[in-house]
Amino acid sequence: MARNIQSLERAAAMLRLLAGGERRLGLSDIAAALGLAKGTAHGILRTLQAEGFVEQDSASGRYQLGAELLRLGNSYLDVHELRARALVWTDDLARSSGEAVYLGVLHQGGVLIVHHVFRPDDSRQVLEVGVMQPLHSTALGKVLSAYDPVAHSEVLEAERKDFTARTVCDSGDLEAVFDLTRARGYAADIEETWEGVASVAAPIHDRHRMPVGAVGITGAVERVCKAPDDGGAGGDAGSGGLRPELIAAVRDCARAVSRDLGASRF
Numbered sequence: 001m002a003r004n005i006q007s008l009e010r011a012a013a014m015l016r017l018l019a020g021g022e023r024r025l026g027l028s029d030i031a032a033a034l035g036l037a038k039g040t041a042h043g044i045l046r047t048l049q050a051e052g053f054v055e056q057d058s059a060s061g062r063y064q065l066g067a068e069l070l071r072l073g074n075s076y077l078d079v080h081e082l083r084a085r086a087l088v089w090t091d092d093l094a095r096s097s098g099e100a101v102y103l104g105v106l107h108q109g110g111v112l113i114v115h116h117v118f119r120p121d122d123s124r125q126v127l128e129v130g131v132m133q134p135l136h137s138t139a140l141g142k143v144l145s146a147y148d149p150v151a152h153s154e155v156l157e158a159e160r161k162d163f164t165a166r167t168v169c170d171s172g173d174l175e176a177v178f179d180l181t182r183a184r185g186y187a188a189d190i191e192e193t194w195e196g197v198a199s200v201a202a203p204i205h206d207r208h209r210m211p212v213g214a215v216g217i218t219g220a221v222e223r224v225c226k227a228p229d230d231g232g233a234g235g236d237a238g239s240g241g242l243r244p245e246l247i248a249a250v251r252d253c254a255r256a257v258s259r260d261l262g263a264s265r266f
Contacts, residue, residue, distance in 0.1 A: 109135070137192040
């Protein structure tokens with residue numbers, strides 16, 4: 001069994017102490033409460049302070065929680081609210097489309113899947129919550145890269161992998177893809193990340209019109225795309241394009257979640 005790292009356990013205990021006790025605590029109070037030597041407690045506090053998790057009052061010398069914890073907490077709450085607001089709408093999207101639905105957010109240079117609704121059939125499926133997807137090739141990633149300036153910078157600065165013969169990696173070509181995504185309000189991935197798999201995704205905005213995530217469906221190319229001679233939407237080379245009714249369903253879902261988050265215009 002892996003052993004816990006003692007210094008991290010002590011730092012976590014220190015943060016809990018500061019969160020649950022008086023507003024500010026002195027070094028002696030913290031050391032005594034946790035059974036630590038003052039030198040050990042001071043070293044941990046200095047590290048937490050350097051990272052922004054703890055602040056020291058200049059007048060009293062006492063410690064309190066820092067602003068970085070608030071930022072991290074708000075990030076967690078944002079994702080939690082996004083997922084909570086999307087639950088009903090993503091269930092509806094899975095039922096209406098017959099495909100798996102994914103909700104993704106920008107995280108560490110990729111797309112973090114924070115919610116996954118299984119395809120509504122009897123096939124064996126694996127829950128993919130917590131899985132990371134690339135920004136440059138997936139429909140979710142293209143949407144985030146097109147609408148979120150941070151994602152846009154990260155995808156252009158990152159090393160981009162060719163997953164299939166269709167994967168777009170050139171920065172100039174990607175800029176054209178992002179322009180097209182913004183112009184039509186959705187992104188497509190037709191065998192750019194996985195052979196035989198197609199996806200469509202649309203952006204989710206909050207009340208400030210800021211992009212906070214993306215929602216999309218993923219399924220077999222023969223189900224998500226029209227046959228080459230059927231004139232499907234999307235205009236993606238080498239296929240009949242995405243089925244227009246699936247595009248509409250994904251965009252409607254994204255709008256519904258955005259409205260629940262307070263967005264008034266689309």
